[in-house]
Each structure stands twice: as C-alpha cells, then as structure tokens.
Amino acid sequence: MTPPERNDGLDAEIEGVENQIAELMGAIGPGSRHRDETMARVSECVGRSHSMRRSAHVAVAVSILLMVSSPLISSLTKLQAPKPPTSEEVNLATLRHAETYQTSYDWALVEIFRSLRPKSSR
Amino acid sequence: MMNIMTVDANFNAQIRHAARQIACRRQADDQTLALAGLYDLTADRLVRFSVSITRRQHDAEDAVSAALVKIVAQPKLLIGADRPWHYLLQMVRNESLVILRTRSRWSSIGSLAERLIGRNNNPVDLRDRNRQVWDAMSDLPAAQRQVVVLKIWEQMTFAEIAEVLQITPSTAASRYRYALEKLARKLQPAGQEAADTFDEVGREVMQ
Numbered sequence: 001m002t003p004p005e006r007n008d009g010l011d012a013e014i015e016g017v018e019n020q021i022a023e024l025m026g027a028i029g030p031g032s033r034h035r036d037e038t039m040a041r042v043s044e045c046v047g048r049s050h051s052m053r054r055s056a057h058v059a060v061a062v063s064i065l066l067m068v069s070s071p072l073i074s075s076l077t078k079l080q081a082p083k084p085p086t087s088e089e090v091n092l093a094t095l096r097h098a099e100t101y102q103t104s105y106d107w108a109l110v111e112i113f114r115s116l117r118p119k120s121s122r
Numbered sequence: 123m124m125n126i127m128t129v130d131a132n133f134n135a136q137i138r139h140a141a142r143q144i145a146c147r148r149q150a151d152d153q154t155l156a157l158a159g160l161y162d163l164t165a166d167r168l169v170r171f172s173v174s175i176t177r178r179q180h181d182a183e184d185a186v187s188a189a190l191v192k193i194v195a196q197p198k199l200l201i202g203a204d205r206p207w208h209y210l211l212q213m214v215r216n217e218s219l220v221i222l223r224t225r226s227r228w229s230s231i232g233s234l235a236e237r238l239i240g241r242n243n244n245p246v247d248l249r250d251r252n253r254q255v256w257d258a259m260s261d262l263p264a265a266q267r268q269v270v271v272l273k274i275w276e277q278m279t280f281a282e283i284a285e286v287l288q289i290t291p292s293t294a295a296s297r298y299r300y301a302l303e304k305l306a307r308k309l310q311p312a313g314q315e316a317a318d319t320f321d322e323v324g325r326e327v328m329q
Contacts, residue, residue, distance in 0.1 A: 013306045018274055020309060021259070024252040025275045030169040030183055035161060038187045042157050045191045046150040 085116065134206050136163055141193065141200035157194055164207075165190075167276065168214045174271040175218040177260050179244065181225065185217040211276075211286050215268070258308040266301035269294050 085093070090112060098108035140160035147153040165186060172182035192213065193200055203209035244256075259267055265287075272283045273294075280291040280298070287294065 010303075010306070013310065014302045017302055017305045017309055020252075020255045021270060021274045021305070024255045024259070025170065027252040027256070028170050028173055029166045030186070031179065034169070034183045034187075035158075035165065037183075038161060038165075038190055039154055039158060041187050042191055042194050043150060043154045046153050046194055049195060050150050 137206040137210065138201055141197045141206065144194055145197040145201060153194055157190060161190065164210060168210065170275055171211055171271055172214050172218045174267045175215060175264055176222055181221050182218065185214055185221050188217045189213040208282065208286050255309060258305050262301050262304060266297045269297040270301045273298055
C-alpha cells in the first residue's frame with residue numbers, strides 16, 4: 001500500500017507546482033511600452049519595404065522602357081548608307097566633269113565611277 | 123477535450139482573420155493598424171512563451187516584435203498555415219533562439235550596459251510572490267521550461283507541444299515530468315525539505 005501513497009503524495013505535490021506555475025502566468029507579459037514600440041518598428045519596416053518595392057518597380061519600368069526604346073533609337077540614329085546614284089545623276093555628273101576638266105565623256109565617266117567606288121575597296 | 127479543441131479552432135480562426143486583414147491592406151499605416159489586432163490577440167501569450175526561452179523580458183519582447191514584423195512582410199505564411207497559432211509560436215521560438223545566440227556573443231558587454239542604464243531584465247518583479255516560482259523555473263533547462271510553459275500556460279497536449287517544438291510526444295511528456303519533479307523539489311516548503319532530509323539521513327543510519 002505504501003507505493004500508491006507515495007505516488008499520491010507526489011501527484012499532489014506536482015499538482016501544487018502546476019497551480020503555482022499557472023499563477024505565475026499572470027505576472028509575466030509584455031511591458032507597457034511594448035505595443036507602441038512594436039507598432040513603430042512595424043511601421044518603419046513596412047514603410048522601408050514599400051519604398052524599396054517602389055524603387056524596384058521604377059527600375060523595372062525604366063529597364064523595360066530602355067529595352068523597348070533602344071531599337072527605336074538605334075534605328076533612328078543609324079547612319080544610312082548613301083543610295084547609289086541613278087543613271088541620270090551619273091550622266092549629269094559625267095557631263096559636268098567633262099566640261100570642267102575638258103576631257104572626253106568616256107574618261108569623265110571613268111573618273112565618276114572611280115569616285116563612286118567604296119573607299120575600303122581602293 | 124472537445125471544448126478545448128473548439129477554443130483552439132476559434133483562436134486559430136481569429137489569427138488567420140487578423141493575418142488576412144494585414145494581407146489585404148496596401149498602405150503602410152493601414153497594415154500597422156491591422157497588425158494591432160493580431161498584437162492584441164497574441165502578444166501576451168507570445169511574450170510569455172518567449173520569456174521561457176530567453177529568460178529576459180526585453181529579449182522576449184524583441185523576439186515577438188521581430189516575428190510580427192516578419193508576419194507583416196509575409197502574412198500569407200500565417201494564412202496558409204494549418205494551425206496559425208502553432209506557426210506563430212514556432213516563429214517566436216526561432217526568433218528567441220536567434221536572440222539567444224546573438225546575446226551569448228555580447229553577453230558581458232550587454233550585461234554591463236544594462237547595469238549602467240538600470241534596465242530590468244527579469245520578467246517577474248522582485249516583490250512579486252511568484253518570483254520564487256520564476257527563479258525555480260529559470261534554473262530548469264530551456265527545453266524543459268518550454269514544455270512546461272506550453273503545457274500549463276497554453277494548455278496544449280503533448281502532441282501539440284511536440285509539433286511546436288519539433289520533438290516526439292513522448293519526449294515532451296518525459297521533459298514535462300522531469301521538470302515538474304525538479305520544480306516540486308525546489309518549491310517545497312522549507313520545513314518539508316528539512317523533513318525529507320531528516321528522513322533520508324534516518325534511512326541511511328538505519329541501513
């Protein structure tokens with residue numbers, strides 16, 4: 001019979017400790033300023049993350065704008081290769097050259113063609 | 123049992139609702155206001171749980187604040203959790219452990235600074251009659267203290283405690299038993315303690 005009494009005693013003791021701990025619960029809690037401090041901290045963090053998100057959005061928008069506009073800009077600013085002259089223009093230039101240098105039309109035509117060749121091929 | 127489960131379910135539903143309120147707000151001020159609801163609902167209990175890990179009032183408060191900041195940043199974590207209350211407890215536990223690790227690095231400087239500024243770290247007032255109980259609890263290993271707090275203050279089952287602390291239910295139960303036996307020895311009245319010592323001496327003499 002002794003062990004059950006011992007167990008009963010121990011159980012009663014443990015129950016008493018449980019009650020004491022349950023009472024302790026009321027003595028522990030956040031301080032009076034904790035709520036305000038937490039709200040301030042949250043507000044600051046949220047504000048910071050919002051501004052970071054806004055900056056990220058702006059950065060994305062700018063990069064998309066650049067991606068879209070860069071082909072347009074390059075096409076606008078690309079140096080156009082000079083158009084080859086028409087036969088009439090060549091003819092007129094040849095006549096002008098022949099008259100200026102007092103040469104025959106054929107030689108003037110040779111000179112004109114030479115001048116129209118791309119420079120790298122010379 | 124059914125009643126506890128209903129209360130638990132209601133509390134989880136309230137937390138989920140508060141998290142939804144935070145999630146649906148876009149402006150910073152609105153989100154902070156929405157968080158106030160969650161704070162009022164949970165902060166007392168979260169700080170109490172955190173104190174059982176950090177043993178310091180302001181560390182516990184810091185841990186709870188840090189967890190709530192994370193919730194505001196990602197309220198979906200709480201909305202999607204199976205049991206938001208357990209999830210919140212786990213978050214606070216993680217934050218408390220992080221603070222504990224950081225504190226151990228700076229403990230000497232920190233304690234000196236706290237003495238200089240006269241900051242009180244003890245969660246229970248010196249004059250409080252519960253101080254003796256808190257001191258006895260503080261001497262327990264952190265793992266046992268957490269189980270005791272979740273069992274007695276949060277009225278959790280060992281299965282629930284196991285889920286929060288990521289241990290097995292039997293480990294939770296044995297930690298609880300060991301902790302209460304230690305506390306019973308420490309908290310028994312001085313006369314009883316002397317009687318126990320006398321009994322032990324008597325037994326030794328008889329042998």
